[in-house]
Amino acid sequence: MFQGTGSDVGKSLIVAGLARAFANRGLKVRPFKPQNMSNNAAVTADGGEIGRAQALQARAARVAPSVHMNPVLLKPQSETGAQIVVQGRVHATARAAEYQSIKPTLMPAVLESFARLAHEADLVLVEGAGSASEINLRTADIANMGFARAANVPVVLIGDIERGGVIASLVGTHAVLPADDAAMIRGFLVNRFRGDPALFAAGMEEIARRTGWTSLGLIPFFAGAHRLPAEDALGLDGARPAKPGAKLRIAVPILPRISNFDDLDPLDAEPSVEIIRVKPGSPLPGDAQLVILPGSKSTIPDLAALRANGWDIDLAAHVRRGGHVLGLCGGYQMLGRSIADPDGIEGPAGAVPGLGLLDVETVLSGEKRLAAVTGETTDGIVFVGYEMHMGVTEGPGRARPFCRIGGAPEGAVSPDGRIIGTYAHGLFADDRQRAAWLQRLGAGPAQVAYEDGVEATLDALAAHLEAHIDLDHLLELATPISV
Template sequence: MGAVMLQGTGSDVGKSVLVAGLCRALVNRGLRVQPFKPQNMSNNAAVTIDGGEIGRAQALQAIACKVEAHSDMNPVLLKPQADRTSQLIVHGQVRGTLGAGNFREARGALLGAVMESYGRLRQRCDIVVVEGAGSPAEINLRAGDIANMGFARAANVPVILIGDIDRGGVIAAIVGTKAVIDPADATMIRGFIINKFRGDPTLFEDGYRQIETLSGWQGFGVIPWLPATARLPSEDAVVLEKPQATDHRRKLVACPILPRISNFDDLDPLKLEEGLEVRMIPPGQPIPAEADLIILPGSKATIVDLKALRAQGWDIDILAHHRRGRAILGLCGGYQMLGKRIADPDGIEGPAGTIEGLGLLDVETTLTPIKALRAVSGMALGARFDGYEMHMGETTGPDTERPLVLFDDGRRDGASSADGIVMGSYVHGLLSDAAQRRALLARFGVEGSGRDYRASIDTALDEIAASLEEHVDVDALIALSAACAL
């Protein structure tokens, strides 16, 4: 065996979920499996066992494989921090900043790093399941590509193309991909899968055969809509743009969607609580006055996002919420915003300077070039937690004498206001533990369900794997993986 790669006709067609589901299906068959994404672009990331960081989707796929997340699973990670610049992470560590002007040249030079990681993964398992990025049909980005066909050809990995029928135009999307890509790239694609099908699949039989005829590629299956996907953490900010239902019978947790929002999956465990409605607030809308808790999430560019928060008038909403005596929780960048000021003397996020914070915590933050990346555990709000740190900055001040978090190694983290209404911490994953959520929710009259968030993810992965076994020719995919050169 060797490897198989899932690429898509576009973003948000379900590649990440299908890679995770296929990984779990193969593991359930007794195979040793590793996930791999050569290049990712996301501000949702996770800390790895070797002290690095990778995209959140690859961390989820590691869970699907029942292995520890490792930086080799996503050797190149781009974290957008402005409209034209991204922080470059290579093998889990900050390598610098890429701008639009040097992006293509720089990424082409990273193919060696990608192949090093891929080679190490191949030695650890029976099969590597690879995820592409965006679409191979973006032929304007083909030169220097390491995310899709550039990698597939360098590693001789066969490709399956994923089409999303829910968004419409799936026949044109798949056949059109064949029409526009380089013929040598097209030979790497061995087949296609139709994803997110609703209704009677027999109604699509003619379309399925027409795709096979027009593209010359084999169909490997039609996957129905997978409700279990909603229980998995999402990496792509596209999900934040989708409309949300409201339920005024439940307590409301509100989270503003800032331009450089990161690690917003920190809020996902709250969705397990039946007594809560978690509402992401898009630009142009006020933070509801009826909110019981406001959470300010992580940010890849804290100063930029704090300016955007003020431009939206959300600072006024947050201060009014505080005057009403209602709770506020800041996580990572959100924690920094709650303080009196944020200083960036070295210009880490942009031009050097200082900005006034919201002033709800008596703390100050100085951004530093050293990035904290580590798994952590300890106590917060009287309950145990396991999580991770991922931040650039040091926060000090009187309110840190009331830390939110006590780590097992004796360190302290975060801060609380004297009245306990405002809290902040650098810890991601703080709300994943049921006891931790219960302690937080008790502060505003909600009884926590005690549901295990990690077990919920694991169950969802098994459900998705079972659906793939039913609707996809997994045996053929395993056989196809053997075509990959050693």
């Protein structure tokens, strides 16, 4: 099990790289994360949803994603509440305090999923959540040491040197953990090092001396990380390479409950495209040719946030200038005339006016659609993607659908063709669809084979970890499954 001294220390990336490295050795590898918190989710082959990171790790292991790879997924809907997904299906909605009492009831499902994976694999790579040192959450924990102890899984602790204070974070974790929990940790890794490794040799030795844990590797910064889908919304703040030759500027307002934001990654990979992620307090840029309203876990509150930032005014000006707009999932719902929540799924029951840019209306419902889809847009361009949404959208605007999925019309397009809404995620990962959009918006031909690039990056990551971690030692640390 790989736990971290904090969030975003590189746990997900390291597990993905190790999954590919051990799969390359001929082992049957399965990724597993007992509890995840993310609004960036993926549809699985068995018809549920899991965190996007576990889907990437499954791909690295060259297996289809399964709901058992992430049996508990928390999808935040507000500052204090989240939807609880258990083994791929919506289980409940709870506030943070309420979830603490629910957690103990979820451990059986977590252990069942872990056992299922273990019985079909040579090696299970487990990822923890957040920080191992959050002893305030230790009671009934299912994400870190609570799971490690229940399943008798040895732990490797990861620290991030780039954020500073890595010696203190690793040694401090040892200091605050109860002795029985600290004893589960067999070694540590220091991630994202830049410079001459010899300069930190004494640091590695000091961490080992003060904790008694084995030093398993100092991992240099992996420059290709930005080419892999990020799961944590923290990834939206990361620096990206400059695009001096970009022909197409796309503005994306970053809303509080943004979801499935990896829809943007394939566009980011194109040299001719510059994506401006607009933070609260900043206006939508006036020179953007396209504005994308991405998915949202809580559409009505995010629509309120969009208006509070004045982005509805910016969007109206963008449309008057002849700009294009694409609404994906929750963004599609916002583009319509109204959004109704009669059952109070997202908060108080009621209805709010939409942006009025598409002649459709949405009614939110408790049933979630989760499906991999193959479609064809009205201009004859096929795509492979997925749907993940709650709600039904109808209205006259649907007489001009964006595409057909399984023969049925889907989405809506404005009469002038410049405003589009769709429930289809993953559009731009399909090279054919992305190329059509770039040509339509004057950015020239697509220059990237996106899926091939992800595969190449996973191989490069595996080689990177192979060079800096003793993988044979890691395998020696693994223990037989006891659940």
